[in-house]
Amino acid sequence: MNIVVTGGSGFIGRVLVRSLLENGHNVTILDRRHPDEVGVDFGSYAPQIVIGDIRDAIKVNEAISGQCEAIFHLAAVTSVLRSKLDPEETFQTNLAATHLLLEHARQVGCTKFIMASTNAVAGDVGERLINEETLLRPLTPYGATKAAAEMLMSSYSTCYDLVCTSIRFTNVYGVGMREKDSFIPRLMRAAMDASEIVINGDGLQVRDFLNVRDALQGLMLALNQDIAGPLTIGYGDSYSAIDLYNCVCQITKVDIPLRYGPEQGGEMRAVRVDIRRAKSLxxxxxxxLEEGLAETWLDFRKSAPV
Ligand SMILES: NC(=O)c1ccc[n+]([C@@H]2O[C@H](COP(=O)([O-])OP(=O)(O)OC[C@H]3O[C@@H](n4cnc5c(N)ncnc54)[C@H](O)[C@@H]3O)[C@@H](O)[C@H]2O)c1
Structure with missing residues (x-):
């Protein structure tokens, strides 16, 4: 298939692009950064690359031609904190640009649109399990713009010949995340130089940690089947920040200095997901988590290209 991947130079995108190329697909990456810039090596495969912003209609036009059969849309403002600092950029990137891409997909006759969404569309559900039926009450511009993009996709699925799937990922981690700034890479960096790590709040907030290889499985599911609507993709088990800290100390054999900081606004107390819909597919x-963290730690310790 001819497939466009926005955000193909990013952490999840590069794993997806590599797998698509290995499976014989023609891939075009649309990203602000060239894969070389971030040390990504696709080996003997050569994806086409359009360097540009997804908000730029000319670049979108360049990347998505009449031959395009499927679009994986991963480029986004991905940081919750950045979304709080710059809600306007978040709106333009996560929502307006998604609309631009959907419109373009419709006009060129592309029939599949798969977006990386997030469990953060749900907001504070207390200790309840999050699934595809959960009411959407996002807490941050990040969650809200992803939820709104899902709504747009829902309308394109029903009105046009474009199957739209939103893959709601939990916290993705794994090999290739050295440049990221989420809790796991911060723990890994702290273990490398024995520096202090800060846990915000009481450390009892729980998250579902999804290895990037399992995230890939979720994306490929949506490519290989026609799944309209949202799909929750997580590991299906949750751990607290303290559990995670202890696990990383054990794997790295480093007693990482720990400090507790103030609770952050917009944080979900618990993320526990129900992945039965995905499993049924x-x-x-x-x-x-232990195996995945051990692999991630090895990756942090080597300095080869990601
Ligand atoms: N990593 C996670 O834990 C996680 C969890 C849930 C959902 N997601 C979603 O998965 C997707 C990929 O996440 P990731 O962790 O690989 O992120 P990433 O930040 O590593 O990669 C994003 C890529 O998109 C590109 N990009 C950003 N804005 C752009 C723009 N305006 N125009 C062109 N390119 C742009 C960046 O250059 C980068 O290469 C995102 O949509 C994110 O919201 C990620």
Missing amino acids: GYSPQLG
């Missing part, structure tokens, strides 16, 4: 997460 063939999804089966493979990598448990």
